[in-house]
Amino acid sequence: MGVEICVEGLTKSFGHQVIWQDVSLTLPAGEVSVMLGPSGTGKSVFLKTLVGLLKPERGSIKVAGRDITKLREHDLYEVRKLFGVLFQDGALFGSMNLYDNIAFPLREHTRKSESQIRRIVLEKMDMVGLIGAEGKLPGEISGGMRKRAGLARALVLDPEIILFDEPDSGLDPVRVAYLNQLIVDLNAQIDATFLIVTHDIASARQVPDNIGLLFRRELVMFGPREKLLTSDEPVVRQFLNGRMQGPIGMAEEKDAAQVEQELAQLGDGEHTTTPGGQELPPRLLPGPGITRPPRWEAIARREAEVHRKERKAEPHRKEVAGA
Numbered sequence: 001m002g003v004e005i006c007v008e009g010l011t012k013s014f015g016h017q018v019i020w021q022d023v024s025l026t027l028p029a030g031e032v033s034v035m036l037g038p039s040g041t042g043k044s045v046f047l048k049t050l051v052g053l054l055k056p057e058r059g060s061i062k063v064a065g066r067d068i069t070k071l072r073e074h075d076l077y078e079v080r081k082l083f084g085v086l087f088q089d090g091a092l093f094g095s096m097n098l099y100d101n102i103a104f105p106l107r108e109h110t111r112k113s114e115s116q117i118r119r120i121v122l123e124k125m126d127m128v129g130l131i132g133a134e135g136k137l138p139g140e141i142s143g144g145m146r147k148r149a150g151l152a153r154a155l156v157l158d159p160e161i162i163l164f165d166e167p168d169s170g171l172d173p174v175r176v177a178y179l180n181q182l183i184v185d186l187n188a189q190i191d192a193t194f195l196i197v198t199h200d201i202a203s204a205r206q207v208p209d210n211i212g213l214l215f216r217r218e219l220v221m222f223g224p225r226e227k228l229l230t231s232d233e234p235v236v237r238q239f240l241n242g243r244m245q246g247p248i249g250m251a252e253e254k255d256a257a258q259v260e261q262e263l264a265q266l267g268d269g270e271h272t273t274t275p276g277g278q279e280l281p282p283r284l285l286p287g288p289g290i291t292r293p294p295r296w297e298a299i300a301r302r303e304a305e306v307h308r309k310e311r312k313a314e315p316h317r318k319e320v321a322g323a
């Protein structure tokens, strides 16, 4: 059933450069959370800090109740076994075939026999749809297949937490849709806690239970998907709509007067609906045949409630649109 990660007052710098400060959030056990933010805001640094690869200057990270910022290397090594990490490029060894790449953590970290390893590797390859590709080298397969192989490798030690660093980067929209479904199905099947760093807004709208946004060295917001998607916070609205008008500039934050002028020019109509004037998209559900853990009943109830409220608001929206 996954474990909770509770982050409090976390600050990370490199020399004088503060990457982010005073970040507090809870990744609820078994839920899917997405972290968004403009390039360079420290999303990858955040993932590396959660898994103990980077040390924060201040704050705590409690994983299953243990503060990993205080652990010695040996204990940290044990806690890291709770994590599976999918790096951006899959981080596969180029000279090993997919079978050996996926078997690698089992051979390194367990004393399992080769026949046990074979059973686990084939089970995980089946979960990500890679059966038949065991003998391929990473250089011989597509980017999407490499991501799925990286995911199979992240799964072999049965992690309680999986961190995904831009799983959709470099994939076409159809492959992204398949990958999103795979992520939702996997979450229902293994019930681990997922944190996904992505730039893909369509994925962020449909896949997670929770969304966070990093900007200007701070966590602007973190909360349930519906809350972020209907937020009036200018940074959140700008990012979720992928538009130029708003506080986020090309390289630096913008001057406050310019931001105000740009937002005023966007017009009042925009404020009557969810960001982008779009309806709250339905949450992506596990595919047919996937047994859903009990928490999905709560998700279904929450979804129904959101759409009931939306339908109630509908006549008002139409009036405003027609005015």
Ligand SMILES: Nc1ncnc2c1ncn2[C@@H]1O[C@H](COP(=O)(O)OP(=O)(O)OP(=O)(O)O)[C@@H](O)[C@H]1O
Pocket: 014, 019, 037, 038, 039, 040, 041, 042, 043, 044, 045, 046
């Ligand atoms: N080991 C390091 N030493 C010094 N600076 C680093 C190190 N790792 C990352 N940084 C800096 O931290 C900042 C945040 O980098 P990070 O890769 O986490 O951003 P990001 O939000 O994931 O960006 P993107 O969306 O473009 O992948 C960058 O300015 C980067 O140069």
